[in-house]
Amino acid sequence: MxxxxxxxxxxxxxxxxxxxxxxxxxxxxxxxxxxxxxxxxxxxxxxxDAVSKAHFDRLGMPYPKGEELENKISGIKLYSPDMKTVWTVNGEGFELNAPxxxxxxxxxxxxxxxxxxxxxxxxxxxxxxxxxxxxxxxxxxxxxxxxxxxxxxxxxxxxxxxxxxxxxxxxxxxxxLDEKDADIAYREVLLTRDDIEDHDYLRIFVTQKASPGGYWWYFPKGKNKVNVGLGIQGGMGYPSVHVFYQKYLDSYAPDVDKSRLLVKGGALVPTxxxxxxxxxxxxxxxxxxxxxxxxxxxxxxxxxxxxxxxxxxxxxxxxxxxxxxxxxxWDMNICYINEYGAKQASLDIFRRFLQKLSDDDINYGMNKKVLKEEDLLEASEKGDLHLSVAEKAMRIIAGLGRPSLLMKLKTVAEYMKNIKQLYYNYPRSPSGLQIWKTQVDRLISEFNMNIS
Ligand code: FDA
Ligand code: PGT
Structure with missing residues (x-):
């Protein structure tokens, strides 16, 4: 050879x-x-194909230009399962022609x-x-x-x-990879019959019924073109992602022209x-x-x-x-954990909590602002879940209907903080890896028990 x-x-x-x-x-x-x-x-x-502009800025990567950029994004609209509450998270991003x-x-x-x-x-x-x-x-x-x-x-x-x-x-x-630590995701790119309203906003639909352990998305690629799909948690014995797609497409993307399908396909997403x-x-x-x-x-x-x-x-x-x-x-581990990995560990905890919520809880939580847009954005950007004292008091009053949800959220915030701390204490050499890993595994199984 x-x-x-x-x-x-x-x-x-x-x-x-x-x-x-x-x-x-x-x-x-x-x-x-x-x-x-x-x-x-x-x-x-x-x-x-949606990526925050912040990543390009921070890494000195060139912006997508010409045909590489299909749509400029101004933010995300997050819909509660009953569609009665919509949170708007503003932030610049790109809908790419990824290839x-x-x-x-x-x-x-x-x-x-x-x-x-x-x-x-x-x-x-x-x-x-x-x-x-x-x-x-x-x-x-x-x-x-x-x-x-x-x-x-x-x-x-x-x-x-x-x-x-x-x-x-x-x-x-x-x-x-544990199957439960991944989502099975599927998407299609289609043309729409009419112009998309607010086509510079991505739409995310949180719904355990139509996408258990994941969500539906509707990401405009322009005025008349959309990337629509969903993720469902793996290893749970749910029906196939295609079953959910066929069943709920009309609910989350009623304006697509099914005869003008451009691309389709699915894959796993580690979470x-x-x-x-x-x-x-x-x-x-x-x-x-x-x-x-x-x-x-x-x-x-x-x-x-x-x-x-x-x-x-x-x-x-x-x-x-x-x-x-x-x-x-070894510096690879330290560099990545500092830049994103510690936040990921913290969001891994948050994800476990979210995947166990019922649609009822999510409707209630979003509507009564047990958690707010800013909290979600902060959690998403930094991996921190902070509930300030005054706000907490307000929300406790607002959330009295579901004290257990609030209690759980407090536990979640605590574990998110603790795991992040553990990640910042990542071992300085391979010899410390096994002990550190045991600590992380213990913290996660303790958390799983606590919220089950
Ligand atoms: P990626 O899979 O892109 O590249 C791997 C490459 O390796 C491939 O080109 C493959 O051909 C090659 N390869 C594999 N084995 C090989 C071998 N043995 N020899 C040679 N070549 C080999 N992310 C995001 O930021 N915004 C989003 O909107 C979405 N949405 C989304 C929807 C769906 C349905 C999925 C499944 C995933 C997303 N993601 C996402 C996640 C995102 O797509 C993903 O995290 C990145 O594309 C990963 O990039 P990589 O380069 O790691 O792998
Ligand atoms: C719940 C488990 C979900 C598993 C997910 C599986 C789904 C797979 C499908 C994959 C689709 C990919 C979609 C990618 C969208 C990109 C969103 C994005 O760009 O987010 C930006 C940027 O974040 P960043 O970490 O990349 O960058 C940070 C920084 O800018 C860089 O320096 C941030 O926007 C958001 O975070 C919006 C939040 C989206 C949240 C989605 C669902 C959460 C459900 C919340 C319910 C709350 C209810 C609470 C009730 C108590």
């Missing part, structure tokens, strides 16, 4: 892999990125020296003496099998986790805290493969870009030190 050597081998060219390549490009390393798909389909995965934007980022990386092979699949990792040393690739353009050796392999394979899942199961980075460690000897995981999705709204493109930024920074440091061991790459 042909053998090649690179400094960095990135498997997967979605948002996570492309951002890693973008931040590594032009920094003097020999980088190869491969993706199974042909060039014109890279980035084409089932998605709602076009994704491919542009790859082209920019390529123009600065990153080599990119499309139609090339990583078949298995090369694992020797406890280190990931590269991967065996199959290139369908040249019909060749190639062994590529790397100092650092980046698993950016999305929810398939198709590299790290083939490593020995006892390695911490091979950590699996948990990030991997306990995103690195091991010679390997870093990023994006969905590392469970970097926001547990409450299921958005993962922004955080995939964050993980790519942290991976590139870590890799450049590792090359300076000449250390590609788990210890040498």
């Amino acid at each position: 042909k053998e090649l050597k690179y400094d960095v081998l990135i498997i997967g060219g979605g948002f996570a892999g492309a951002s890693t390549a973008f931040h590594l490009a032009g920094k003097g390393l020999k980088v190869l990125l491969v993706d199974s798909k042909p060039w014109n389909r890279i980035g084409d995965k089932p998605c709602g 076009l934007y994704n491919q542009r980022i790859l082209r920019e990386a390529e123009s600065k020296g990153v080599e990119i092979w499309d139609q090339t699949t990583a078949m298995k990792p090369l694992f020797e003496n406890g280190f990931v040393k590269g991967a065996v690739l199959y290139n369908r353009r040249s019909n060749e099998e190639v062994a590529v050796y790397s100092k650092v392999l980046v698993d950016a394979t999305g929810y398939s986790r198709s590299v790290r899942s083939k490593l020995p199961q006892e390695l911490p980075i091979a950590e699996d 948990r805290r990030p991997l306990y460690t995103m690195v091991w000897n010679g390997i870093i995981a990023v994006g969905d493969s590392a469970y970097t999705v926001n547990p409450v709204h299921g958005g993962g493109k922004g955080s995939a870009m964050i993980s790519g930024y942290c991976a590139a920074k870590t890799i450049l440091n590792a090359f300076e030190k000449g250390d590609f061991s788990a210890q040498g790459l």
Whole structure:
């Protein structure tokens, strides 16, 4: 078999892999990125395509332009199950043509020296003496099998986790996904019969009846085009997501013209805290493969870009030190936790609470403002659930009808704070990982018991 050597081998060219390549490009390393798909389909995965502008600003990523940008977003309207309460959360964002934007980022990386092979699949990792040393690739353009050796392999394979899942199961980075920690999501892109009202606002419909453990969304891609779909919690024995889609489409998207369907498809969305460690000897995981999705709204493109930024920074440091061991790459965990992972852990707790609420509770809670828009926004942006003293008193009066809901919310806020604290005390080296993981697992099972 042909053998090649690179400094960095990135498997997967979605948002996570492309951002890693973008931040590594032009920094003097020999980088190869491969993706199974042909060039014109890279980035084409089932998605709602909504990303907050804040992510682009914070990471210095170029804004989508021209055809890459389908619609500018001014905020989100959140509907209660009975549709009687609508919360408006303002904030700028983009409805992307995700493949076009994704491919542009790859082209920019390529123009600065990153080599990119499309139609090339990583078949298995090369694992020797406890280190990931590269991967065996199959290139369908040249019909060749190639062994590529790397100092650092980046698993950016999305929810398939198709590299790290083939490593020995006892390695911490091979950590699996509990079905209940994922949503099964499905979406279609359709044209509408009439102009969409307030087409610069995303709509989110919270409803346990029509999307248990998830929500329905209606994301305008322009005046007459919409991305509509839903997520339901995995591992619960619910009927298939398609059953819910067919049954409730008319309720949440009554204006779509079903004969003008442009795209359809579904996929899994991890809704948990990030991997306990995103690195091991010679390997870093990023994006969905590392469970970097926001547990409450299921958005993962922004955080995939964050993980790519942290991976590139870590890799450049590792090359300076000449250390590609788990210890040498450990900064990845610290960087990602500081930027987004601690918030994810806190929202993992919030998600568990939300998924157990009845539609009745949600109607009541949203209507009586037991929780308010600002609280939700703060929780979503920072992972903190703060209820100020005066407000709390007001809401206790308002919420007297459901004291148990308020009590639970207090418990939720407490656990959110505690888990975040635990994440900020992430071990400084791999030797501390097992004890820390036990503490996190204990806190989560204690919380599960507390709210059941
Ligand atoms: P992604 O899956 O994009 O990329 C992985 C790449 O790896 C693919 O191109 C694949 O071909 C390649 N690959 C896999 N195995 C390989 C192998 N062995 N060899 C070579 N290549 C391989 N997020 C958001 O921010 N806003 C939103 O509105 C939504 N909405 C939404 C709706 C639905 C229905 C779903 C399922 C998900 C969302 N998300 C979302 C989540 C979002 O889509 C997701 O978090 C990111 O696209 C993840 O990007 P990655 O780069 O990690 O994986
Ligand atoms: C409840 C479990 C849900 C699981 C979810 C599964 C669904 C899968 C489907 C995936 C669709 C993806 C949709 C992506 C939407 C993007 C939303 C978005 O951009 O949110 C912005 C930005 O957040 P960020 O973390 O990316 O960036 C933060 C910062 O800007 C960067 O620096 C923020 O907007 C919001 O958070 C809106 C909140 C949405 C909440 C959704 C449902 C919650 C239900 C709440 C009910 C409350 C009832 C309480 C009663 C007591």
